[in-house]
Amino acid sequence: MNSEKDVSDMLVKNHDAFFANLLFVDGKHEFGLKVMCDIESIVATLEEQACEKDTASGMTETSPGTGYIWSKVRKHRCNEVLMSHVEKLTEPVLDRLSHIKSASKIRIMTSRNIILEAALLVEKRKKKELIETVESLMHVYPGFNFMLTGPWPPYNFTDAAMPILPCYE
């Protein structure tokens, strides 16, 4: 935008969307939640199972090119199984948070060990409840490592074009 007038025109044009979005985030904070776990042992088990399955179905390495492709197919299948396994692992964690958050943006497996990364929009008055819930999750799932950060301004929820729904993923 080249001038103050451009900015002002844009604000007027999108007044309703901005207003609705401001209303949506009003009185709320954003919190970041990361859940990490040692995924290597799960991956090793899955790869072992895939190898056994491939041998049983005759998917063996006959020549370099074919062997290479089969190894990639096997890895791809393992990743798919891993994703669905991780989704099942994170489901109860998200369930416990569902009544606290007003909205959330969830990403699964953002790196090898970060199995869940969530931006949670939470009413300011529910901050204590959120902390207590995550604390209790730490005890229920000792195999997971949690990191809760915040409160942040609702950076992830300030898209004026986003649908204003009570809860969206």
Added chain:
Amino acid sequence: MNENKILLNSIPAGKFEADKGKMNDISASRINVLPGEADHGLAKLVLTLVELIRKLVEKQAIRRVEGGTLSEDEIERIGETLMKLELKMEELKIVFNLRDEDLNLNLGPLGDLL
């Protein structure tokens, strides 16, 4: 990250260092265009794009193998091609002193390219 913004943390010190580094440092995924390092920055950008295309081709090949639409001969040929391409990428990474994690671009809210 500002320490007083961490409300709870059960991640043991020293564990998942690579992931924690990734969480806090987005500069690693940026292309360096400083005059003295333009070659390196350009190589990183070009190899990132080559890696993206290589992975897309690989995914397409996997899909076709799983779909059963390739003959044994075609599987062998595409497998050999992809294998050689991967080896060549490894060589180029050594030449330009790049690690696997360097071949990526942070696309902001969209996440990482690869």
